[in-house]
Amino acid sequence: MTPPPWSPLPLAPPSAVRSPMSQSSSPDLPLPLRGAHNPSSTGAGTTPGSFANAPQVGSALTYSSPDTPGMPPPSDKTAWDFMPADWTQVDGRWTPPVGFEPRTQLEFARLGQITPQMKRVAERERHLTPEQVRDEVAAGRMIIPANRVHLQHNLDPMAIGRASLTKVNANMGASPVSSGTADEVEKLRWAERWGADTVMDLSTGGDLDATRAAILSAS
Structure with missing residues (x-):
């Protein structure tokens, strides 16, 4: 299929969306504005972990500075540029192979x-x-x-x-010296209780297969 045209939602002006803090703790450190498309080329306007161009959909709060050192340059390519070899494109529309089931x-x-x-x-x-x-x-x-x-x-x-709201991931895991399957399931329950969006098992000890099966079964 042809990638559909963008229907971007209106973004709030950067000046209209401010930090949740009402005032800065120091007059020398003004509060940054959220939602700016290019906040700064200085450390004061850089948000660690940012790496992409501003999204064309979503809210003004889903984008941060690309100035973070070490990040690769933003790419304009999308998944449409890396289609499977057996898909064909005719008149701008992608067609899967015969018998394909998504x-x-x-x-x-x-x-x-x-x-x-x-x-x-x-x-x-x-x-x-x-x-x-x-x-x-x-x-x-x-x-x-x-x-x-x-x-x-x-x-x-x-x-x-990048067009969705920020998510919270809870890391947990058993080690060779502590914790076990029951403890990891309890951690899962606490993560759910406190609103984690995702849970990642990083166990390095114990019966890894049994631990992960228990977490999956309980989630």
Whole structure:
């Protein structure tokens, strides 16, 4: 299919969106404005971890400075520039091979289809429509971690991408000297209770297969 045209949502003017702090702790350190498209070329306007161009959809709070040292230059390429070899493009439309059945959110998005998971993401991301979620997934700028063979089939789909809201990931894991399967499941419960969007098991000790199976089964 042809990548659909952008339908960007209006961004709030940078001057209208300020830091949650009402005033700076020092007159020499003015509060930065959120949502500026190119905040600064100095350390005062640099946000660690930023790396991409400003998104064309989303809120003014989803972008930060690209000035962070060590980051690669922004790329204008999208997932549409890296299509599978067996897909063909005719008159600007991509067509999968005969008999192709989509299985992933990316494949559904490439075919222009809106899945229940994309609709759920749009419900949670009030600034995005299902169509915009689909387009961001198809472009490779957003992922929806919703494995269709998840053991309990009770995932609440969410999205990670530069047009989506910031997500919180909880790292946990058993070590060779402490913790165990029951402890890791308890950590999972605490992460859920405090609103973590994702949980990552970084176990390095104990029965790794049993620990991860227990976490998946309980999530």
